[in-house]
Amino acid sequence: MIKFSLLENAIDSIEYGLEYFEKAEKEKVTKYYKYAILSLFQGTELLLKELISHENIIYIFDKNSLFRNCNDPFSPKLDELYNCKSIDIKEICITIKKFYPNYFDNNSIKIIEKIAKERNKIQHFAIDINTNEIKENLTLLYGKVIKPSFEYLNDNNKSIKNIKNIFDDKIEEIFGYHKNADLEEKILRTKNINYGRGCCYNCSNYSLFVINEAQNLYKEFYCTSCPINLKEIDETKIRECPECYCNSLLYYDETFQGICLNTHCANNRDGGVLIEMYPCEVCNDYVIEGKCLCTE
Template identity: 25%
Template sequence: MHKFNLIENARDSLEHALEHMGPIQKNGVGDWKRIIVGCAHVIELLFKERLRQVHPAFVFENIDKYPSLDAFTVSAKTALERLQKIGNVVFTKEDIRAISAAREKRNQIEHYEFSIAEQEAKALVGQTVSFIFRFAEDHLALGWKKDHLKNKSWGVLRQYTELYEDLLHKANEKIEAEKLVVIDCTSCRNDTFDIDAEKCLVCGHEEEVLDCKRCKSAYIYSSCEYDEAAELCPICEYKDGYASANFEKY
């Protein structure tokens, strides 16, 4: 009988993702799909392990059902919220961006249509893997960062983390030097989407930029939750929805 604890399960998922990481120039859509899902699963499992260290009951959606193995465990989103509120884990903006990007792409893969450009995929994997190693070292003391640097089989990961860090550095330099107006990218979640070029300077995601009919601010269409409210930016869309739900005038 084979049994994985949460850490062993997470490491296995990372190594399974590695099996699909050929040379950085030669991955296809199917490879990117499996790599992204694997990395997102690693994040979820690491979060659950950190929650387990606080108290094993917190790993379950309904803590009253602990220790039943038939009970549902928490989602990555709920795990993140509990780690912040109960586990006193502080996540940086960079961390939240990586978590959000990985979760949203995995949801697309598992529940909807999925397409991704090559640069976008490379940047996302590098962003996600960089976060995995930070969290594993800072909050679980796993030593994965050392493995990342020394383990020959994990060497390919350096191509992705270094590429992402280089893209982010160059993007921030360009934004500052040219005084570019940028907004949050709906793919990598970095504040690096060039409004004029309609393209993210990090991951290369391209999409039309619209102007909110209410507040006049620029926004990306896919950042909206509802198609029928597409003429509103996400902030105005939220306010409009809240007002309607509470019978308030907005």
């Protein structure tokens, strides 16, 4: 019973947040952006706690607090839990990465931490609203945290109804991700530019464009939903992708991870999955998914 109300509570806050965001965009009223961030963040926090509670409800509470307030901390009573302190957002991030590594990557954690900071600023300091930045952050929060959470719940039959796409229409209405990407595609076609369209590894939208100079010769990439882009792709940083076996895996320094630029690759279709990749300390090549050619 407690689990279900947590999820409902989460959905409710996210819904509220989106409504405020839409209102903020239409009326350009600062305080609506504030409510949007607060509600969306609260909803995300609850949603992640819902996920963690599927492992065990006690994981969403602070250990010391459980021992202090419960007769049996490993099987606490509901009434005792009301007196317990729940874990903070840092702890939430560590826990979801531990339990659900297939649903959340480093970018997911980064965006949660970023918005947590914004929330603190709103709660304790002066507000300084940069609407473009808010848009960008909410795009990433939705694509990298909220959506994957719903995916987990559905994949594992943890919810009674299919909640996978409940906010997708609303999000499209507010942000117009697909509309923008479709428009971009039209322009590229008219200009006769060789391109591929796939899922963005940064925001998960189907709006990543990879421009090819020729077959397997990648020139640049950008996303029309988020600010990610690379103007000149360095060919020397490209290796074979372990998923599609094409010469399309780019080492992208900033994230210490590799991106497959082949838009037909399964990694790309599945929401832009990043591949673990970093420079090898022994040779000058790259360690890809834990293996380097020099150790084989």
